[in-house]
Amino acid sequence: MRPLDEIDYPQDAEEWWAMVEHHQENILSLCAAFHPYYRKSHPQMPITAARAEEACKDVREEILKEGKGDPQVRFRANLKSKQAVEMVNLLNEVWFGMPESSNVREQPGFFELCDLCSECYCVIPDEDEEKDNQSENQS
Numbered sequence: 001m002r003p004l005d006e007i008d009y010p011q012d013a014e015e016w017w018a019m020v021e022h023h024q025e026n027i028l029s030l031c032a033a034f035h036p037y038y039r040k041s042h043p044q045m046p047i048t049a050a051r052a053e054e055a056c057k058d059v060r061e062e063i064l065k066e067g068k069g070d071p072q073v074r075f076r077a078n079l080k081s082k083q084a085v086e087m088v089n090l091l092n093e094v095w096f097g098m099p100e101s102s103n104v105r106e107q108p109g110f111f112e113l114c115d116l117c118s119e120c121y122c123v124i125p126d127e128d129e130e131k132d133n134q135s136e137n138q139s
Contacts, residue, residue, distance in 0.1 A: 001018060013123045019115070023112040023113075030098070033107070034098045036063045037070065048101050048103075050100070074086065078090060088117070091113060091120075092117055
C-alpha cells in the first residue's frame with residue numbers, strides 16, 4: 001500500500017479502509033454535524049444550489065424513516081468489522097445530509113468524504129462489471 005500522504009484517491013480496498021481509518025475523526029465530526037439523524041443542529045450555511053437542496057431533503061427524510069440507529073455508533077462498528085456496504089451507505093447518508101452550499105467545502109474531512117464516496121467501487125464492486133468479468137472468464 002502507498003503511504004497515506006501519497007493517496008489522493010484510494011485505488012483498492014486496503015487504501016480505501018486506510019483512508020477511512022486515518023480520517024475517522026473528521027468524518028465523525030461531519031457525521032455529527034450533518035447526518036440527518038443529527039441534522040437539526042447543523043451549522044447554518046447559505047444554500048448555493050437550491051434545486052439540489054430540495055432533492056436532498058427528500059433523501060434525508062427517507063434516511064430518517066429507515067431508522068438505522070446512531071450513525072456514529074454504526075460508523076465505529078462498520079470500521080471495526082470492515083462492513084463495506086454498510087460503511088459506504090453511511091458515508092452517503094452523511095453526504096446527503098450536508099447542505100448544498102459551497103461553504104461546506106471548508107469543513108475538515110469534506111474532500112476525503114467525497115473521495116471515499118466516489119471511490120466506493122474499491123470496496124463494493126460494480127455488479128454489472130462483475131457479471132461482465134464472470135462472462136469473460138466462462139468464455
